[in-house]
Amino acid sequence: MSDGTVLAGVIVETEAYLGVSDAASHAFGGRRTPRNEAMYGPPGTAYVYFTYGMHFCCNVVCANPGVPQAVLLRALEPIAGLEVMRRHRAARRRGQVPDTDLCSGPARLCQALGLDRAFNGADLLGRSALRIVRAPRGPLDDEQVGRSPRIGVDYAGEWARRPLRWFVRGSAHVSGSKRLGTAS
DNA sequence: ATGACGATTTACT
DNA sequence: GTAAATCGTCATA
Numbered sequence: 138m139s140d141g142t143v144l145a146g147v148i149v150e151t152e153a154y155l156g157v158s159d160a161a162s163h164a165f166g167g168r169r170t171p172r173n174e175a176m177y178g179p180p181g182t183a184y185v186y187f188t189y190g191m192h193f194c195c196n197v198v199c200a201n202p203g204v205p206q207a208v209l210l211r212a213l214e215p216i217a218g219l220e221v222m223r224r225h226r227a228a229r230r231r232g233q234v235p236d237t238d239l240c241s242g243p244a245r246l247c248q249a250l251g252l253d254r255a256f257n258g259a260d261l262l263g264r265s266a267l268r269i270v271r272a273p274r275g276p277l278d279d280e281q282v283g284r285s286p287r288i289g290v291d292y293a294g295e296w297a298r299r300p301l302r303w304f305v306r307g308s309a310h311v312s313g314s315k316r317l318g319t320a321s
Numbered sequence: 322a323t324g325a326c327g328a329t330t331t332a333c334t
Numbered sequence: 335g336t337a338a339a340t341c342g343t344c345a346t347a
Binding site for chain 1: 329332
């Protein structure tokens, strides 16, 4: 953060949005507007969008410039800056927030990290304030990764059923872990 | 200018 | 389980 505090977490849940052919994607049918323009940028670009009148969600652009494919960051296991995250998340809530719920959802994660439209279009691979680095613990075995259909895209017909959500099996930091964390 | 809607979260019955 | 919160964006006119 601006005061030097480091907020960090391990990505434990993601969803893929496969571009112009994907009915659940903001770029479906080649739709290109000021809002989703970042999706058409180079790989490693952040696509942060505002939704439901109150939430932000953060994606990582994955394909070449002009090809609007991205991965939605859905949950993190927080590993640094927990105090700040708790403050961010408790602000607009009644009680306290369990540590397993600090970043267990695409909008929760953005709230905990303080991500908003200022980060839209940011380069996640450089030295800027927001970045993604290789996990020190290394890659996971396939057995440790679960898959399921994506969340909240029921309007997308056949695409809604595709298993394009990935999560760390057994992680308590996955969104809706009680319902979905053990699926597939 | 208008209106419908959302890649969600939270609270409440 | 259901519903409220809350508003930018985009398609339509």
